[in-house]
Amino acid sequence: MRALVYKDKLRFEKNYPMPRTRDGEALIKVLKAGICTTDLEITRGYMSFSGVLGHEFTGVVEDAGEREWIGKQVVGEINCPCRRCSYCKRGLGNHCPQRTVLGIAGRDGAFADYLTLPTRNLHVLPKNIDHTRAVFIEPLAAAFRILEQTQRPHASREESAAIQPDTEVAVLGDGRLGLLVAQVLSLTGCRLVAVGKHPEKLSILSERGIKTATKDEFYRHGGGRFDYVVDCTGSPSGLETAIELTRPTGTIVLKTTLSHAKAQSVDLTPVVVNEINLVGSRCGPFPRAIEALANGEVDVEPLISRTYKLDEGVEALGFASEKGILKVLLDMGDV
């Protein structure tokens, strides 16, 4: 099969071996896939992964032990836990130390004609979500993860309640993830501002009634102190800005992972003095993301910068890493 493979360098292969299904797994013909910053980071050494890249996809099940899956159009959760260890038993499969992760750790990914995943990871795509929009379900779920994590505050109720209509929230970063996170947080009705560098990207949000500010405007008007600040900048300086903008006993949600510049230089003393909560945030609930796309709560189409064919994958990743580019899709061709 065709595949986009990273091993020391990124290359397109015409005759990559077909993946083999194991017990409980489905063989999925990939229809479309999305390029994520994590894919780009892997090509810079992140996770020391080698194999087929890609973890945002939509596809159709071609084979599975559970025959009822065959022919279903699906999306899939990317973490494949062992289901036996103490993490798995506590419902923390996404943190299973033995897990494989589609296109990220120990398991070939979605930038190929075929992939395998356990059927337990699959979700049937509702008819009113097309394949293009479906590619956004994985990152959108990661955005909804923030709401899961902020529903039960770390500090006392008075100090740090969940995100509510009077909660002041700032989303930093107007990239692929930031634009999804801002839309998701706006569903809470909170007092939200999305801060970015690119007026043309921010306009995607302002057209949906979300308050936005370029970084310069924002600071010119005095910044502010927020109950919640979400760092989606993907930049080493994001956390520093977040610390500056968070009110005492407020919460910073960290979405940025970095391969290069591994150690960021940060003054964490204000985190102690202001008793700030900082919480890392990763993968989230697929069902909620599917629902949000199906009922139009979130709009993803303006986020698509360009679609490439799988054969043009190397070029596509190059384009996705250029400044100002949002989501780049790969189209695997005829179903």
Place this chain on the structure above:
Amino acid sequence: MRALVYKDKLRFEKNYPMPRTRDGEALIKVLKAGICTTDLEITRGYMSFSGVLGHEFTGVVEDAGEREWIGKQVVGEINCPCRRCSYCKRGLGNHCPQRTVLGIAGRDGAFADYLTLPTRNLHVLPKNIDHTRAVFIEPLAAAFRILEQTQRPHASREESAAIQPDTEVAVLGDGRLGLLVAQVLSLTGCRLVAVGKHPEKLSILSERGIKTATKDEFYRHGGGRFDYVVDCTGSPSGLETAIELTRPTGTIVLKTTLSHAKAQSVDLTPVVVNEINLVGSRCGPFPRAIEALANGEVDVEPLISRTYKLDEGVEALGFASEKGILKVLLDMGDV
């Protein structure tokens, strides 16, 4: 009056002006005071404070508008909030942006014959706590703050419950604060290990039945993955170690503040990938600290390295900053 004053440099003054009480404040004759790492950090530029140092003290009220306070032996909370702003109205006076803080920000401190504090900040000392032990109430309260902050988890109950008997907890650092924090956390009955560099300091804990390990021993036995890790190292490397030791979705409590080496270099990607909670922790509940000292739950006397007279204060701070020294007290002389 006599006072130990920091202004560009530390010096002992014989004729420092007496503090004046304002409405609602008491004039307190200081009996004993304790030297804290924060005092040492201030002499290195932390908080840009200048004035009388010191915030751990015990004393006797000499004058107050509310006459019933006069003659009372007291300890005092160090944050003096405005009691009018939105933080104060939400019960977050310790984070009031207009607050003064005894010997730390905008208010002369306790290394002097007299200090002033609002009577609302005062707590009467129970008869069975002597003045020497009473000096530990402020830092002990800061240790109890951790229990306040971990009673209501940030993540869902399954992911990150409060500290319970089966919770795995590591305290990093066997300095002044670490030894108090370990004793406080041991009260929960949790599975605790205190990790430090100094066998002679750790023995203070092991004599109380608390499991300890030197850093070398700890790593030789494979370290481990903890539900909670409390960084009391006072070192820029403490957070990095804490991140390494915390299990996915676990919590790091940060107690370390640093003046020098302001920006620490930390790889925060594991915080995101493992969805770790990181929470800054500062001042805590005096009543609980007083109770713990009064009923012997916590033992502070082995932590006293030496007592100096106020006149020897410059020397005392020098001694307190030497490696391996625990609590250094200042004795103000006759009552």
